[in-house]
Amino acid sequence: MSDVSLYYETLRGPVQAVDSVNLEVPKGEAVGVVGESGCGKTSTSICIMRLLPDNIHTFTGRILFDGRELMDMTDSEIRSQIRWREVSMVFQGAMNSLNPVIRVGEQIVEPLRVLDKVQKDEARERGVARMRQTGLPAEAYRMYPHELSGGMKQRVIIAMALIMSPKLVILDEPTSALDVSVQAQIMNLLKDLKREEDLSMLFISHDIALTSDLCDRFAVMYAGRVVETGEAEQVLQDPQHPYTEKLLASVPRLRSDVTPEFIPGAPPDLVNPPPGCRFHPRCPYVMDICSKREPEMFPTGDGQYAHCWLRGDEHG
Amino acid sequence: MNMADVMLIEDIRMHYQVRTGIFKTIPLRAVDGVTLAVPPGQTLGLVGESGSGKTSLGKLTLRLMEPTAGHLYFKGKEITHVPEGRLKWFRREAQMIFQDPFASLDPFMTVDQIVEEPLIIHRIQGRESKVHRALEAVRLTPVEEFINKYPHMLSGGQRQRVAIARTLILNPSYIVADEPVSMIDASSRVSVLQILSRLQKEYNLAFIYITHDVATARYFSDRLAVMYLGKIVEMAAADELISTPLHPYTAALIAAVPDPDPTNRLTKRRVIPGEPPSPINPPPGCRFHPRCPYAAKICRDEEPPLREVEPGRYAACHFSEKLQDDLLTLAHGHVDASSGRSAQPPTGASPKP
Amino acid sequence: MGLARSLLIKAISLFAVLMIVMGIIVVILGFSGYSDRLLNAIVTQQTNAFALSLPEGTLPEARAQMIADYETTLTEAYGLNVPWWGRLPSMVWRVLSLDLGEARTAQSYAGSKNINAIILERLPNTILLITSAIVISVIIGLFVGIKAATVPGSILDRVTSYFSAVSYAMPTWWIGIIFILVLAVMLRWFPTGLMYSAPPPEDPLMRFLDVLWHAALPIGALTLGLSGIYIYQTRTVVLNTAQEDFVSVARAKGLPENIVRRRYVLRVAAPPLLTNVILGLAGSISGAILTETVFRWPGMGLLYYNAIFTADEGIIVGLTFMFTLVYVVARFVLEVLYVALDPRVRY
């Protein structure tokens, strides 16, 4: 993804939900997109699937998937060639992601039946195989969503996301509604799947600790922009952007005695974001230039980049 | 237990009747025999997953529900079955902070009206200055900027601080905080907890902190009690309980929680299978036995009592002593994703400016 | 098994409703003295019939005695010698066992005064009218409502919402009157009322076409009155459902829009839409009274209207019972459909 912007139209003016975002998901790797609520994480995933709502103000940029430019494709091409076949998605709120009146098995294999015209029995076989893989009993195939527990529903949705063997799976807060023990089960399942299927994953979460459980690379978002990207080791152990640093420091730890701190202030209104670096009103290291010019993407290490004037001085 | 405790809970039970047919009802034991004490100026963390009965227990202690059995003493006075009409003094002393700051404030009232309401209910004079002081105490400053706003104009963290101001304005001595930060963004979570800590010290408040998040519980609580299916399975000082759990469920709960660490992704978490069963039909014997990796025959037949395993450390497991080492690795050791080999707990990230 | 049980519960509760409605009607009739009058009328009528049936040569005294005896027997048989509440159980039983007695003025085509016969004759006519109107309105409602919901805010959407408002506000019977005035009286395209031409055509096909020709205006009026409501309800339910998460998931799955709409929006919206049909049923059965009156359609509604003005209590009680029965049965049928459509209510 390069330079992708997505603004929504509202009564008060356009909301800059996603603003000039660059993001790369290498094959077989999991990239975590981390940020607080309203920072544009989910909107970013919507751009890739092109599941845009009606109130779009601006949608620009380039999205390259496997060498193909998605922005140039028509809606029907996206639908028949990209969605689920190449990129599938596990949505936030597993509870509402399943059609309540269709048996879960049918929902899992539906893309096979509709897009690939696979025969019923074969689809069923493949569906049950995927369900086994995600830890679901075969009997669940004929059940309705309301007969399943939250964890099982989440597994159904993961099985559904894998049914077409896509290259990339977008996971949007896949465990946020689950209990911690079930959350850990699902994370283990995702780790297995990543290894077994050589899947690329885009893991979207507000929980940086949870993200570290799965992801090889991180992209930290703040107020519609990516502020830092890099390998997990780089971002978690040597954060280069003040926001990343503060975000990490705010996480209460279970296994160390670091006292968590908070970031003063509140995220900006995206209808009217602050000029320059959007983090500058909350940044402890703020400089003159921060409120005047938007920082570029400065490389700070091998594959690590930060949008911060602090790093611009050191490296550029 | 000692009568100086602000809140003393004795073998409290809360059973509901759940209708399963037209004529059939089944008892749901949301809280099934819990004994706890909350001393002044201390925080008791109540940790558990959904359906464990932690919220029910919290509300019972505030008499938002009437217990089925057991006794509640507040500052030595029994309040178990006192009718609502004679509880007004208690309502002044005991307060609750709710999970969802978007739901716990009346959307039709301004910040001013919300914070003022307790004063009106208890007919307390000098409302304006008290509201100002309360808002200042929760750092909603300048007060003038917030006082006339409606809840929907505030962020989650700000709303929760309004809710805290509302509970504190009566100078209570006991507060039940039910997941007060779980719906707030990570960056403001800590600020809300810090405000609570500061006020606790200032006013010598007794807290029950209800949460599913072991990490914030450890940070904010003096003692922790772990609940599973309506019962307390382990109770100890927060640090001890986290670092050396004595109950398999506690260990599993801790194991499930990651710290931000790049090595996490290379290993798999040791998780307990299954999901918390419904409290409608709890398993016989130890309620955790169907999911427990160490379950033996005795666990199916005999319910383990909550006993003092070590001084000041209580656990409800037949094998607490024997399992100590295993539980430590279960909770903090990682298993390599490919080999299943135990890895050492990391020492945490070291952020630097 | 659970399915059968939940349907049984529904059946029992609907039967209870029927019983309670009957009870209320009977109590009100008794309390207000109508029941006494009703029964007295029957006794007088039957006594007169008995008097006529007596052989010619009977002596006047013996005749008077026999008639008086007969009348006493009847009075006792109908329980007129006890106050109205004493008759309650037997009355309820009579109505429940569909023994509705005799009408005072109304007659069946064959000339019978038996209320059962009259009602049974009228029932199919009413059902013909209502069923066709509801089926057509639901089809129109679904079709247009879905179209309007596809692009909320479009011209079609706005036009339909105005149409719905006006359609809701337009009494069906008045639409019928306008139809008669314009299409029957002024343009003479359709008959002004009734169900058959003056001598009904002999040929079955022609007879059927004749009924169709007569039914066109009442069905048209009912449809115009009902469809607006169905369009609006469909639009609302579909719009609500279309914003559920699982619909976005279905789109993300790469399903073509028609499948998304059919399986994810309409299939899920079907149970609430059906609820609307169930609730609409009440309105249309009621509407039939007015529509039949306007078009002089020989159904239960017209019978009811005439019964009110001839104070034919027997018919009023009988028909009120029948209306409730038809309604309750229709509701039950729809409940069964509902259970079939929504797996969540099968407990």
Add this chain to the structure above:
Amino acid sequence: MPTRTQEALQEFWATKVAKVGVVFLVTLILISVFVLVFYPLNFGEELWNNPIVWADNPKAVGPSWTQAFSSQAQAEHLIFELPEPVESDFSQGFKRQLFQVSFLFEADDFPQFTSFTMRDVQFQEDPPFVTLILHRPDGEAIILLDVDIPYPEPEDSPPYVFYSEDPRRIYLSGSPAVRLAVATFARRQLNMEVLVSDIAAVGPEKFMFGVPSSQGGRATDVLKGEYTLSVLVEGVHADDAMGSARFVVAGQLFGLMGTDNLGRDLAVGLLFGFPVALFIGVVTSTLTAGVGGILGVISGYKGGKVDMVIQRTVDILNNVPLLPILIFLLFIVGSSLWNIVILLVVFGWTSLTIIVRSMVLQIRDGEFIQASVALGAGTRRIIFRHILPQVAPFILAQLIFFTPSAILAEAALSFLGLGDPSIPTWGQILDRGFSDGALYLGYWWWIIPPGILIVIAAVTFVLIALGFEPVINPRLRRRR
């Protein structure tokens, strides 16, 4: 940032339907206020149902403005008040008064009827002679009638005064004496073979205002031109006199909205319908919303046995076919406006109770209510301060939504003949028209306007309710 109420109002006002609805509503209210100021409160009994008031109006004729669409010149309705004599003298023991009026009659159609009314006839001994003479444009005159004034009763004493309280109206078209006079006139002056029975059949006006038609036979054509009616009063005393008189040449058109078959001015009746419809709609819906809302709050907040009783009642009422039961009950209890309103409320509150109950259940378990309980707030404070403000907008929206239903239900019941006869409504006017066959005779002015007014009144509230819908259900908000 605006408050919630302001936001809601903005959202409401943003929809076009709401604006149209509000404009309609204001109009309805203005008309109703006008009616309430200018009409007597017992309009129904005193005026509408009093045939004397409408006697001189033409029966079942269309509105005047339809003349514009007609190729034929229809007869205008002419009313002539004759307040005083044009001549009056007393000489030689002979009193003579002459009342006179001249008028142009240019219509292509004959008048529907003619009538003559006299007031304050007074005399000393014998009643005076009153003679009606019609002078035609062709110079002919018809002595229509010598009015018979009865002799006074023996116990009365002079001067005798007749027809002061109760003016004497003579329906000339139906008077045998007029028929005879006109028949004689037609035979002698018009040379037509006309019998008295013919005149009874077609009405005397055909000859009073006609000349033999070119078609021949007994057909006549209208004689256009200036007519004069003279009323001669002859007595023997100086103060024998007639006070005043009125002469009506009934037209084929009348007023703004025409008349019904009793000659009632439909415009007047329709106007009176405005406040009645508003009253029925608003009172019924307010009571319904009040009962439904209160029972819903009680049912939801109290729970337990109270809840169960309310819910079972709702179940029963919901499963009852409404109109037949309403008709049945109204038939038993008798139709009065209040009975209609009460029955509509009794059967109308259930839907709101169900929804309010579920809303209250949700709110009651909501955290801010629990927070208030924890603060020690009493039941009253919780219900009035926290629960009612949440459900009130919804109840208000439902109140508006109930209004058209009430208006339509009353219209339907009235149409079935179950309306309150002392208070005319649009439904009752429609019922009269329908049962008197107006429909089949093509008297559209009697059928269409009341229906349109019912629709407009109902539409007004439907539109406002539609405007409220996006406020209550944000999912339906149109994206701009």
